[in-house]
Every structure is written in C-alpha cells, then in structure tokens.
Amino acid sequence: MSEVEVWWAGIGQAREEFLADLNVVEQERYARYRRDADKARFLLGVTLVRRLLGERMSVPPASVVLDRRCPDCGKPHGKVRAEGVELSVSHSGDWVGLAIGTAPVGLDVERIDSVQEVDGVAGMSLAPEELQELKRYDGIDKARAFTRYWTRKEALVKATGAGLGTALWTVVVSAPDQPPAVVSWDGGPAQLSDLEIDADHRAALAVLSAEPITVVVDQFRV
Numbered sequence: 001m002s003e004v005e006v007w008w009a010g011i012g013q014a015r016e017e018f019l020a021d022l023n024v025v026e027q028e029r030y031a032r033y034r035r036d037a038d039k040a041r042f043l044l045g046v047t048l049v050r051r052l053l054g055e056r057m058s059v060p061p062a063s064v065v066l067d068r069r070c071p072d073c074g075k076p077h078g079k080v081r082a083e084g085v086e087l088s089v090s091h092s093g094d095w096v097g098l099a100i101g102t103a104p105v106g107l108d109v110e111r112i113d114s115v116q117e118v119d120g121v122a123g124m125s126l127a128p129e130e131l132q133e134l135k136r137y138d139g140i141d142k143a144r145a146f147t148r149y150w151t152r153k154e155a156l157v158k159a160t161g162a163g164l165g166t167a168l169w170t171v172v173v174s175a176p177d178q179p180p181a182v183v184s185w186d187g188g189p190a191q192l193s194d195l196e197i198d199a200d201h202r203a204a205l206a207v208l209s210a211e212p213i214t215v216v217v218d219q220f221r222v
C-alpha cells in the first residue's frame, strides 16, 4: 500500500516573506504575473513544494533543488520535479494544492465557473459519450458536472507530465455522478480519486500505479 499526501493552502495564506525562498527564475516568474491572485497562487505553490520537501529532507526550503524543465521547449514552466519523489501542483480560485507520492501523481483543482459557456469547451475536451452524459445537466449543474469531468481528466494528463499536450477528449473517465474511474486512455495503469474542497471548487487526484493507495489530505499551516 503506498501513500499519497495532498496538502491544501488557501489563497489568503500567501505572505510576502515566502518570496525569500524562491530562486531567481521563480522570482522572475512571480514578478511577471500581473494579478495579485495569480501571484499569490504561484507563490503558494512554490512555497508548498519548498517547505514540505525541505522538512522531509531536513534542508532549508530555499535549498530544495527543483526541476521544471518543459519536455517540449526546455523552458522552466513544466511539471515540477524533485529527486526521490513524485509531485503535482495545482491552483485555481481560492485554493492551491500539492500532491506528493512515490508513483507519478497528477492533481487538479478548478473553481466552478458559473458564467462560462460550458458547451464550447466541453466540445473540445470531452469524448462523445461524455458529451452525451453532460446533456443531462443544465445551468450551474452543468458547470459542476463539466468541472468534475475536467478535473478527473486533467489530473490524469498532469500525472504523465504531458498536461494539455494530450488532447483531453482522448481520455475517458466515469460520469460525474459516478465514482471516479478511468474508462479508457493509453497511459497505462491509473487510479482516480475526487477530493472534496468546498462548494465552489472541484478537485481530483490521479496516481499512475496499479498498487492500492491511500490518500492523506491535510491543510498547510504556516
């Protein structure tokens, strides 16, 4: 039985003092975000990784060596990696999350966007049977159901490190009102879990392993 830890931080937990632990590349990226909320979410994501791994390795957060190299272009905007662990960061709306495992993990949190026109984006990201299922829903219930689909599918493609480089419609998952499960994809053995956060957000965790796993969820405390 292997364990996956999931840590959540609320956007209000961001503090300017966390900036001191970021490396130069991370500080530059922080500076490039225009909106305060984007800055806060990015800063918290890096802080979760650096503080929690620093604690495990008994080193200061700033000394944790991270690799964000994008496999496509080499720029430091890819999946965050560190020696000896598997990681996945996600941020949306009020929440920032980090999953830490021994097998590859993918975490996705999304705020339910009640004004978004779901049909357009669903057409590009859902498989035919998923689109058919979504027709059962209207209004905010449709946005909720779509967000459940999206987080389950994005968690899987984040686990592989391909991210949205994998077309989401090629990844088929169980219906939003059914227990989370992979229906079909070509990424090998994988497990899906839904994570409950609050009424305005949906979140899912994917683990690329056939081994039974336990998921331990905690709140990040500064």
Ligand SMILES: CC(C)(COP(=O)(O)OP(=O)(O)OC[C@H]1O[C@@H](n2cnc3c(N)ncnc32)[C@H](O)[C@@H]1OP(=O)(O)O)[C@@H](O)C(=O)NCCC(=O)NCCS
Pocket (backbone or CB within 6 Å): 041, 042, 045, 046, 070, 072, 073, 077, 078, 079, 080, 088, 089, 090, 091, 092, 107, 108, 109, 157, 158, 159, 160, 161, 162, 163, 164, 165
């Ligand atoms: C990364 C991606 C999954 C982000 O999705 P999102 O819902 O907007 O954002 P999330 O908050 O859930 O995830 C962002 C985090 O995922 C991680 N991430 C970045 N690229 C990733 C990838 N390919 N696979 C898995 N995780 C990735 C990062 O840790 C990032 O947070 P950080 O940069 O603050 O550390 C999506 O934008 C994507 O797949 N992009 C890459 C696809 C692509 O075109 N790659 C080629 C670029 S040259």
Ligand SMILES: [Zn+2]
Pocket (backbone or CB within 6 Å): 070, 071, 072, 073, 074, 075, 077
């Ligand atoms: Zn890239």
